[in-house]
Amino acid sequence: MTGRPLKQIHLAAHFPGVNNTTVWTDPASRSQIEFSSFRHLAETAERGKFDFFFLAEGLRLREVKGRIHDLDVVGRPESITVLNALAAVTDRLGLAATVNATFNEPYELARRLASLDHLSEGRAAWNVVTSSDAFTGENFRRGGYLDRADRYTRAAEFVRLAREFWDADGAQVRHAGPQFDVTGTLSLPRPPQGHPVVIQAGDSEEGREFAASAADVIFSRHSTLEAGQAFHADVKRRLAAYGRKPDDLKIMPGVTYVLGDTDADAHERAAEIRRAQVGPRTAIAFLEQVWGVDLSDHDPDGPLPAADPVPDSELVQGRTRLGDPLEIAARWRATAAEKNLTTRELVIELTGRQSFIGSASTVAAQLDEHVQNDAADGFILVPHLTPGGLDDFVDQVVPLLQERGVFRTEYTGRTLREHLGLPSPAGG
Amino acid sequence: MPRQLHFSAALDSPGHVRADHYTALARAAERATLDFVTLDDSFTAAPHRPDALAAFARLAPATGRIGLVPAVTTTHTEPFHTSISVNTLDWVSEGRAGWLVTVSGTEEEARAFGRRPVAPPPELWAEAADAVEVAARLWDSWEDDAEIRDIATGRFIDREKLHYTDFQGRYFSVRGPSITPRPPQGRPVVVVALAADDLPERTALATRYADVVLLDAPGPDAARAAADRLRLQAGEQLRILLRLGLALPDRAAADALTERIARTGGVDGFHLVPADPGRDLAAFADRVAPALRARGLLRARYTGRTLRDHLGLARPASRYAAGPDPVAATAPAATRSPAEVSR
Numbered sequence: 143m144t145g146r147p148l149k150q151i152h153l154a155a156h157f158p159g160v161n162n163t164t165v166w167t168d169p170a171s172r173s174q175i176e177f178s179s180f181r182h183l184a185e186t187a188e189r190g191k192f193d194f195f196f197l198a199e200g201l202r203l204r205e206v207k208g209r210i211h212d213l214d215v216v217g218r219p220e221s222i223t224v225l226n227a228l229a230a231v232t233d234r235l236g237l238a239a240t241v242n243a244t245f246n247e248p249y250e251l252a253r254r255l256a257s258l259d260h261l262s263e264g265r266a267a268w269n270v271v272t273s274s275d276a277f278t279g280e281n282f283r284r285g286g287y288l289d290r291a292d293r294y295t296r297a298a299e300f301v302r303l304a305r306e307f308w309d310a311d312g313a314q315v316r317h318a319g320p321q322f323d324v325t326g327t328l329s330l331p332r333p334p335q336g337h338p339v340v341i342q343a344g345d346s347e348e349g350r351e352f353a354a355s356a357a358d359v360i361f362s363r364h365s366t367l368e369a370g371q372a373f374h375a376d377v378k379r380r381l382a383a384y385g386r387k388p389d390d391l392k393i394m395p396g397v398t399y400v401l402g403d404t405d406a407d408a409h410e411r412a413a414e415i416r417r418a419q420v421g422p423r424t425a426i427a428f429l430e431q432v433w434g435v436d437l438s439d440h441d442p443d444g445p446l447p448a449a450d451p452v453p454d455s456e457l458v459q460g461r462t463r464l465g466d467p468l469e470i471a472a473r474w475r476a477t478a479a480e481k482n483l484t485t486r487e488l489v490i491e492l493t494g495r496q497s498f499i500g501s502a503s504t505v506a507a508q509l510d511e512h513v514q515n516d517a518a519d520g521f522i523l524v525p526h527l528t529p530g531g532l533d534d535f536v537d538q539v540v541p542l543l544q545e546r547g548v549f550r551t552e553y554t555g556r557t558l559r560e561h562l563g564l565p566s567p568a569g570g
Numbered sequence: 571m572p573r574q575l576h577f578s579a580a581l582d583s584p585g586h587v588r589a590d591h592y593t594a595l596a597r598a599a600e601r602a603t604l605d606f607v608t609l610d611d612s613f614t615a616a617p618h619r620p621d622a623l624a625a626f627a628r629l630a631p632a633t634g635r636i637g638l639v640p641a642v643t644t645t646h647t648e649p650f651h652t653s654i655s656v657n658t659l660d661w662v663s664e665g666r667a668g669w670l671v672t673v674s675g676t677e678e679e680a681r682a683f684g685r686r687p688v689a690p691p692p693e694l695w696a697e698a699a700d701a702v703e704v705a706a707r708l709w710d711s712w713e714d715d716a717e718i719r720d721i722a723t724g725r726f727i728d729r730e731k732l733h734y735t736d737f738q739g740r741y742f743s744v745r746g747p748s749i750t751p752r753p754p755q756g757r758p759v760v761v762v763a764l765a766a767d768d769l770p771e772r773t774a775l776a777t778r779y780a781d782v783v784l785l786d787a788p789g790p791d792a793a794r795a796a797a798d799r800l801r802l803q804a805g806e807q808l809r810i811l812l813r814l815g816l817a818l819p820d821r822a823a824a825d826a827l828t829e830r831i832a833r834t835g836g837v838d839g840f841h842l843v844p845a846d847p848g849r850d851l852a853a854f855a856d857r858v859a860p861a862l863r864a865r866g867l868l869r870a871r872y873t874g875r876t877l878r879d880h881l882g883l884a885r886p887a888s889r890y891a892a893g894p895d896p897v898a899a900t901a902p903a904a905t906r907s908p909a910e911v912s913r
């Protein structure tokens with residue numbers, strides 16, 4: 143870093159709701175659905191001067207072998223409704239909702255997001271996701287009618303149209319495009335932020351291009367330094383084609399962290415957490431996702447199954463496909479052999495999602511290193527405990543980042559756009 | 571001692587999009603110990619207002635006891651989204667949510683979605699009934715004790731207590747179960763606005779699914795007759811609140827209103843529709859409410875926590891709770907009694 147001013151880190155808090163990120167067996171684990179839990183995490187994030195609070199979305203419960211998956215935390219509220227309630231108990235914190243562009247309509251969602259932006263005085267964000275599997279579609283009028291290739295086509299026009307509604311400032315919008323043919327008028331003035339912040343969270347070529355053209359923030363999953371730098375460079379390079387500057391798009395990987403008094407303590411705790419997250423049955427369920435067959439009789443403490451996976455199986459529903467099962471199995475077998483791992487140990491190794499482990503000062507230094515070296519512009523922190531999982535980070539790591547001069551000590555802006563240093567969209 | 575009446579009020583105030591405006595109104599209604607407040611909605615340009623459910627979610631943590639009943643239309647909105655949104659309002663308000671069921675019957679709204687042409691009201695209300703049925707099934711789809719956190723077996727939920735709704739209707743189908751656990755009230759309170767001589771489809775929805783009817787009637791006699799008719803069809807659990815214009819510029823108007831309320835019989839209470847919400851709700855809280863309390867017609871303070879408590883309505887059991895066999899998935903909707911469906 144030769145004389146370059148320090149980059150400022152952006153921080154967001156992911157509410158650890160469903161899936162096996164959360165260690166629900168921990169005695170400190172509380173409700174994932176009661177409002178007090180959302181309130182606690184949001185208040186903690188605001189105490190830590192975070193940019194925003196983030197909620198994920200899943201519109202159908204996961205299934206394994208045709209039955210509802212019962213090992214992980216399930217049960218979540220509707221995001222925008224929770225965020226409106228949180229707007230009453232917070233003052234500056236941005237409020238980000240993941241909302242699917244496939245199972246919603248532009249007029250209605252534009253209005254709901256504009257309402258959130260007004261009711262929170264400029265703190266709304268929308269994480270645009272596009273999953274379109276027929277499995278989720280069974281809960282909706284239209285069903286799973288969108289081809290994979292069409293998802294981002296619809297999403298891109300959806301976002302464009304939403305912005306037309308926001309820009310119209312209560313005037314009529316006429317839009318006739320390939321995806322949508324609508325004429326409507328929002329009952330609200332232009333949102334305080336102009337446009338609520340748009341976040342994108344897909345990793346494909348189409349997803350990256352969509353983000354470069356239309357998103358303000360990318361919620362990425364590349365949390366190592368090298369992968370982060372490659373992703374950062376790739377996505378920022380795409381911006382020029384859309385007349386945008388590198389700073390107009392913030393890259394914020396979703397990351398976990400484990401703190402300890404010393405680095406060794408933290409690593410010990412991290413291993414415990416991993417074992418709690420991947421119990422014997424969870425390990426088998428993970429395997430079944432690739433093998434596509436019932437493996438209830440397989441010993442989690444033994445080697446991987448001898449038989450090959452069954453491609454194109456619909457055994458597991460509601461989870462992103464990982465790739466070609468035969469290839470994956472071959473890769474896993476090689477890893478298990480090389481490191482001499484049992485089935486469960488292998489799953490723990492493969493699903494290791496702990497990005498930053500160490501004492502508070504180690505973690506603060508690592509986060510800073512990633513940002514200063516352009517692997518990220520900030521982080522969406524995914525704690526493993528609901529709702530107290532962010533307390534230690536805010537108490538221990540935030541002050542160190544502030545001392546380093548890379549994180550705000552007070553909010554300087556009012557709106558989420560101001561926190562993120564994003565340009566205000568030109569008026570419509 | 572006379573029977574206590576139920577009161578609610580509309581917070582509709584065209585032109586307002588800020589949260590503090592609605593919070594102030596809801597707090598005035600809470601000072602008057604009303605059962606609940608309503609907020610209208612539509613997908614039209616005018617009047618200027620936010621999404622009703624959003625506005626009420628925003629003021630839930632800013633109020634303590636008052637019930638929150640936003641209008642949500644069923645015509646263009648996905649039933650699954652409506653169910654989880656109203657459910658979530660119940661979670662964030664800790665049991666104070668209701669749903670004022672409405673439809674979108676205008677060309678303007680249909681074009682804003684561009685999904686389907688405008689349909690005639692009987693069809694829209696028949697579809698609304700399906701949307702309420704689906705919502706109720708989804709609310710029930712998690713039994714109350716579905717979350718078990720059983721460390722011994724590693725199971726967070728007992729999946730036998732989660733149920734597919736498997737609704738297949740003329741307008742849509744929904745597989746279920748909900749992604750949102752059963753709301754604190756079991757089912758948020760279903761409210762339908764109805765005129766004394768309304769469409770058969772809208773009346774059918776009300777008598778079958780509503781916990782509360784907001785009744786429009788041309789006079790006290792018509793109101794009593796309509797209320798009797800509704801009760802005959804729906805049963806004694808239905809709360810019928812007569813819609814009453816509220817304009818309280820001075821003390822004389824407040825006294826006259828108190829007398830009128832005390833004289834009107836045959837209904838369970840009143841839905842107040844203020845001419846000027848800021849002025850009239852404060853005047854009601856300061857002048858009318860104390861007079862009604864003195865006569866034993868209005869609660870002195872909230873004794874319950876949830877909107878169902880205020881209305882004297884029992885918390886319903888999940889229809890699926892009786893056993894593993896999902897009743898609603900096998901019995902055709904039309905053959906089930908209303909009691910089974912909405913209470």
Ligand SMILES: Cc1cc2nc3c(=O)[nH]c(=O)nc-3n(C[C@H](O)[C@H](O)[C@H](O)COP(=O)(O)O)c2cc1C
Nearest residue numbers: 198199240271272273343344345346349361362363
């Ligand atoms: C970090 C991250 C978080 C995501 N969160 C959600 C989510 O909460 N809900 C959802 O439906 N999809 C979520 N997705 C899925 C993406 O939005 C997208 O639909 C998926 O990655 C497939 O798109 P792609 O082919 O561009 O990767 C997430 C993806 C990433 C990378």
